[in-house]
Amino acid sequence: MTSLFELQQHVITAWQRLQQQAPLVQCITNHVASQYVANVLLACGASPAMIDNPFEAKSFTQVVAALNINMGTPTEAQQQAAQISAQTAQELQKPWVLDPVGYGAVLAWRSQLVDQLLQYRPTVIRGNASEMNALTGSYGSSKGVDSTLNSSEVFTQASRLLAHCECVAISGESDYILTHNSPQIIEVNGGSALQPKMTATGCALGALIAAYCAVTSPLIATVAAHVHFAIAGQLAFAKTQSIGSFSVAFMDELFSLNREKLEQHMSIRFIN
Amino acid sequence: MTSLFELQQHVITAWQRLQQQAPLVQCITNHVASQYVANVLLACGASPAMIDNPFEAKSFTQVVAALNINMGTPTEAQQQAAQISAQTAQELQKPWVLDPVGYGAVLAWRSQLVDQLLQYRPTVIRGNASEMNALTGSYGSSKGVDSTLNSSEVFTQASRLLAHCECVAISGESDYILTHNSPQIIEVNGGSALQPKMTATGCALGALIAAYCAVTSPLIATVAAHVHFAIAGQLAFAKTQSIGSFSVAFMDELFSLNREKLEQHMSIRFIN
């Protein structure tokens, strides 16, 4: 990655490929998010399939283009399916995204599941700062999961997660994306304060990263998914500031993204 | 069924009865679709209840007017509930609809569940062409599930499914409905290209067929449900072409269907 301009062009190309290829994306996700995640993937150009039982996990992961695993409301069947599908994805070198929802000391069971899944080397790990700090904390830090970290500490900690994956994404008011290929951190801006008021937006973002991973490199895919969400959130908020209508407008904007909107509204920069 | 006009009148009468009777419809469906299916049934005039555990399946099927079974994200508990409810429906001669989501070689577990459910003789089997071909393929055809069939081959194959049910419906750009009573195939037109961009529309259509089966014959019910969706899709698309707002408009149109819209927009014909 030599220049910001180059990265911007790659993001646009990734979006075009997503529309052309409509990759099949398997989502093992929670029952709160599953309908929304499927609709977001469809709106963005991908083809979702929520196969989450252990009896079909292997044969299905063998045919998909990418995999998203989200442990929001895990069941024992989903736990088994996640293990099988993650292992299959690794064996076949298919990209997969790990979204460790709620990772931390209070939710120990899912956190152990996530720890086990790390052995299958996710392509991308995404979460909010709290989840990512907790996940980092269990891998080399003695700080408690509730410690307040400043930005540079967050990045230092998150960079440790790169021992387990190709790319790390931290969602927040600004989003931060870290990778091996570059010492630089990529910041994505845009979005709106209303996105956290809709459930499952983070879950859908994880699935969208997986979809983009099917058509481009992990880093470009992760940036492209965050840009897709950031522009849609910004343009939807320009239309309406109430949560019900924002939710409709956000889906409209995810669907109607195009080259012109990407060129005009993409806000990414390298930091540190 | 002697004339197209007669069939159109039956569809209008079926819609009126659905509004008057608000039949209780049990849905054993997937976690992606369940909220949407319930909302579609409510909007169309039926009364949904998503009872899908094996401990209550028998007693509940005994009191419902119709049953919809959809194996989109099956669990072992749902598998047991589906067997019990399908058997109960058959014993009590209650109509039930089978929606073999994802049927095919890649998803063998659910496909076996579907095969087992066929013994309880669903009233209607519905799916897209790919699912119906796969289902047919396992019952009398040596062709692989991925074979590309021309239209007449699709109909020849689908007609074999009539050995297992009263009525077969194949969804697509145009919908096709086959039955025993007539050598003719009924084609339903309308809808919009945006419907496949919303998850669970097929699942909801299956449930709506079940609802209509509670108030009329299987053939009229199947045609009526497809007409209900086709008109709503067409009128919603006339209002908006973006997916978020289309989704809202589609629900509005499902809800506000009336005799005038049915008379003006119903597009059905006999083919072959």
Next chain:
Amino acid sequence: MTSLFELQQHVITAWQRLQQQAPLVQCITNHVASQYVANVLLACGASPAMIDNPFEAKSFTQVVAALNINMGTPTEAQQQAAQISAQTAQELQKPWVLDPVGYGAVLAWRSQLVDQLLQYRPTVIRGNASEMNALTGSYGSSKGVDSTLNSSEVFTQASRLLAHCECVAISGESDYILTHNSPQIIEVNGGSALQPKMTATGCALGALIAAYCAVTSPLIATVAAHVHFAIAGQLAFAKTQSIGSFSVAFMDELFSLNREKLEQHMSIRFIN
């Protein structure tokens, strides 16, 4: 509770506190409702978390501000989680709401689960008249669950439920709230005839009662949640009378409630 004016002021204060404190509310709820319940809680100012597995139920209930248990589509894992979380809530004197969806003779399994949960003394029990009558019927009445009761009989029966909880709420065209503290029944008016045409509105109301219980007394919380829904339903219906757009407008109104709307539209009175 000495005056209606005082109660109205308490409701306004409760709404303000909900916005300020954004209490964390655990919901063990059904797969039909979970996305909608989470979105309603977010729109109303609370912070939802749908933790419903038995392995995390105890540790999570220990950190939440309130708990909502809804047995709409129970699984065995949810059954175990519900027992653990209800017991934990009782031990720690945290408020919890029981929503006995579908309680009655036809759905015996869930009804037994609900019976077992009563030992942990829910703070509030809510449901429609049919569910509440059935629940009452199994505790001291020999009448069948399908008996038709007049209003005074409903209240007499429902008041028996107060042996098990602090507050009882019966939803309908008008809502009725009973408590120990007062011989009076509180009636809440407003809403719209379209609310029953959206699935999961009752489930979301139960979760919202739990959220309000985290910031005020059980009685005020129950009244405030019903008022919040009643005003939003009434104002949404004034904007649109079709179900898709009403659903969007209802979410907008839940989100944009404020002191002025509360003062202008709150409709509560004491009866009998």
